[in-house]
Amino acid sequence: MQTDTPLPMFDTDELVINMGPQHPSTHGVLRLVLKLDGERVIDCDPVIGYLHRGIEKLSENRDYTQIILLTDRMDYVAAATNNLGYVQTIEKLYSLEVPRRARYIRTVLSELQRVASHLLWLGTHAADLGALTVLLFGLRERELVLDLFEEYCGARLTYNTMRIGGQPVDVPPGWDRKVLAFCDVQESKLPEYEQLLTSNRIFMERTQDVGVITAADAIGVGLCGPPLRASGVYRDVRKDEPYAAYDEMEFDVPLGVRGDTYDRYLVRLEEFRQSLRIIRQAVQGIPEGPIMGKVPRLIKPPAGETYHAIEAPKGELGYFVVSDGKSVSPYRFRVRPPSLCNLQALPQLVRGHLVADVVALIGTIDIVLGEVDR
Amino acid sequence: MSEGPKPALDNPDSPDPQVKAAAPKPETKAAAPKPAPKPADGPGSPKPQAKAAAPPPLPPDQAPPADLAVPAFVAAVQSGVAGAVEQVSYWVGDWTVIVAAGRFAEVCTFLRDTPGCQFDYLSDLTAVDWPARAGKRFDLVASLYSTKLRQRVRVKAHVGEDEAISSVTGVWPAANWLEREVYDMFGVRFTGHPDLRRLLMPSDWQGHPQRKDYPLEGPGELLMESPQDWLKARQAAAEADVK
Numbered sequence: 001m002q003t004d005t006p007l008p009m010f011d012t013d014e015l016v017i018n019m020g021p022q023h024p025s026t027h028g029v030l031r032l033v034l035k036l037d038g039e040r041v042i043d044c045d046p047v048i049g050y051l052h053r054g055i056e057k058l059s060e061n062r063d064y065t066q067i068i069l070l071t072d073r074m075d076y077v078a079a080a081t082n083n084l085g086y087v088q089t090i091e092k093l094y095s096l097e098v099p100r101r102a103r104y105i106r107t108v109l110s111e112l113q114r115v116a117s118h119l120l121w122l123g124t125h126a127a128d129l130g131a132l133t134v135l136l137f138g139l140r141e142r143e144l145v146l147d148l149f150e151e152y153c154g155a156r157l158t159y160n161t162m163r164i165g166g167q168p169v170d171v172p173p174g175w176d177r178k179v180l181a182f183c184d185v186q187e188s189k190l191p192e193y194e195q196l197l198t199s200n201r202i203f204m205e206r207t208q209d210v211g212v213i214t215a216a217d218a219i220g221v222g223l224c225g226p227p228l229r230a231s232g233v234y235r236d237v238r239k240d241e242p243y244a245a246y247d248e249m250e251f252d253v254p255l256g257v258r259g260d261t262y263d264r265y266l267v268r269l270e271e272f273r274q275s276l277r278i279i280r281q282a283v284q285g286i287p288e289g290p291i292m293g294k295v296p297r298l299i300k301p302p303a304g305e306t307y308h309a310i311e312a313p314k315g316e317l318g319y320f321v322v323s324d325g326k327s328v329s330p331y332r333f334r335v336r337p338p339s340l341c342n343l344q345a346l347p348q349l350v351r352g353h354l355v356a357d358v359v360a361l362i363g364t365i366d367i368v369l370g371e372v373d374r
Numbered sequence: 375m376s377e378g379p380k381p382a383l384d385n386p387d388s389p390d391p392q393v394k395a396a397a398p399k400p401e402t403k404a405a406a407p408k409p410a411p412k413p414a415d416g417p418g419s420p421k422p423q424a425k426a427a428a429p430p431p432l433p434p435d436q437a438p439p440a441d442l443a444v445p446a447f448v449a450a451v452q453s454g455v456a457g458a459v460e461q462v463s464y465w466v467g468d469w470t471v472i473v474a475a476g477r478f479a480e481v482c483t484f485l486r487d488t489p490g491c492q493f494d495y496l497s498d499l500t501a502v503d504w505p506a507r508a509g510k511r512f513d514l515v516a517s518l519y520s521t522k523l524r525q526r527v528r529v530k531a532h533v534g535e536d537e538a539i540s541s542v543t544g545v546w547p548a549a550n551w552l553e554r555e556v557y558d559m560f561g562v563r564f565t566g567h568p569d570l571r572r573l574l575m576p577s578d579w580q581g582h583p584q585r586k587d588y589p590l591e592g593p594g595e596l597l598m599e600s601p602q603d604w605l606k607a608r609q610a611a612a613e614a615d616v617k
Contacts, residue, residue: 048573058590220547222547241526304436304465304466305433305468307526322502325431336497336517344548374574
């Protein structure tokens with residue numbers, strides 16, 4: 001006998017949950033408001049600003065040299081590239097000539113920084129997906145980079161290691177040999193990571209076809225750096241608008257095909273090799289000469305404005321500085337943080353995926369909240 | 375007394391010509407009979423006064439040098455969007471097109487879609503506050519990049535304090551958060567933005583921190599000096615709100 005009463009149904013309401021700001025896999029104080037249909041994410045609204053320190057406002061009240069120190073605190077796992085972007089912007093505004101030796105040292109430092117930043121990314125990304133060994137491996141090698149930085153400038157995290165017009169200190173004797181030795185060590189360790197991840201069944205299942213973004217979408221939403229290149233867009237500030245000594249370096253820009261999380265992993269892994277290639281060329285080619293250019297004692301650029309971008313480990317890091325020509329501090333100081341622009345694509349990436357993939361996708365865009373919030 | 379040490383700090387940093395120029399001042403003033411106490415203040419004392427009296431700065435939009443060829447994309451905007459371009463400026467290799475606020479989105483669409491421009495990538499969108507400029511207080515600045523032709527240009531529009539400008543989120547989705555940040559930090563409103571909320575500051579924040587008249591210390595010193603009083607004041611405000 002059949003009954004007309006319907007079968008008991010499960011509750012199909014949408015569920016709104018809060019992920020973060022204190023969540024280990026949000027890499028800081030990121031809060032996500034997730035709208036769920038069962039396990040699937042329908043919508044995601046990132047809430048940021050928990051680490052906002054008003055660096056732009058502070059910088060407009062500091063003089064040009066003091067700001068270098070503030071830039072350290074933005075992307076605090078890649079302080080050297082933050083310094084580089086800032087000092088180059090002021091040098092451009094001032095039309096200052098930087099000695100070739102200083103430009104080579106900057107190139108070495110910024111590529112070492114890229115390796116250190118990518119190592120931390122690799123470790124935390126893999127740890128989010130359950131491969132804890134890679135985190136230990138990554139931190140082990142990152143320690144070697146930090147030692148090199150410590151020997152060069154005395155600091156291990158916030159380096160404050162560049163000055164407007166050149167470098168504050170010369171490379172210590174024997175440092176170049178240590179850098180080359182590190183390159184060899186790092187190169188020998190890369191197969192270890194690949195062995196653990198690249199053909200790991202679990203890692204592949206968790207990353208392939210997860211968070212696919214097409215090239216056109218990636219450009220439109222403002223993705224930059226490795227995530228943009230993983231979608232197959234040839235865009236690298238080091239190649240397109242060369243700065244420091246990159247125009248004299250030989251390196252390739254790795255590109256992805258499918259634009260998924262796995263491709264973003266492969267692109268960054270290849271960037272290790274290219275960075276080591278650049279470091280080797282630059283450190284062996286450091287020319288003789290001064291490390292500091294001719295710089296006025298009081299930094300006071302003529303009235304004007306400029307936007308200058310560099311390729312930070314996380315993507316295009318831009319500075320927009322307006323000088324009124326009268327003050328010793330910038331009239332307007334604006335940072336275009338790559339993490340912010342990449343994080344903006346997160347809702348687009350996670351829509352339709354499982355909650356567990358959200359963790360993988362936060363990891364894959366490689367954000368640092370210090371830079372997102374400034 | 376309090377002014378005394380300030381010039382002493384200023385002087386070592388100042389370039390040589392200024393020190394030399396300032397040095398003879400006390401002698402000439404000492405020769406004059408009337409301002410006898412003034413030399414005691416030191417040569418730098420007129421300086422802060424002069425600084426305070428100096429007019430607030432205006433945007434440094436330099437015209438391009440006459441012998442410099444205007445790039446194709448700037449010429450294309452000038453001829454393609456008739457009457458929208460108010461000024462073209464150039465400084466240390468960067469080209470800026472200053473357009474009328476009402477046609478900002480139109481110029482942006484033109485720059486994205488026209489062959490020869492193809493500015494498909496919005497690098498940055500921000501604002502600059504010029505309180506001294508009458509009427510139109512803000513500069514809205516978009517830094518564009520073309521991933522195909524590898525060129526850059528900046529588009530600028532003057533926006534007034536109570537004026538809304540049309541959003542460019544339809545042109546580049548990347549503008550979404552950047553416009554939210556401009557709204558948050560400067561209070562510039564965008565029409566047609568899908569979700570215009572504060573981005574970095576808390577949603578109940580008062581004021582717009584990046585404006586030049588916003589104090590560096592934040593909303594007030596009461597919180598820093600006596601958090602208890604600050605809490606009481608906040609409680610009272612909340613209670614008044616409920617009633």
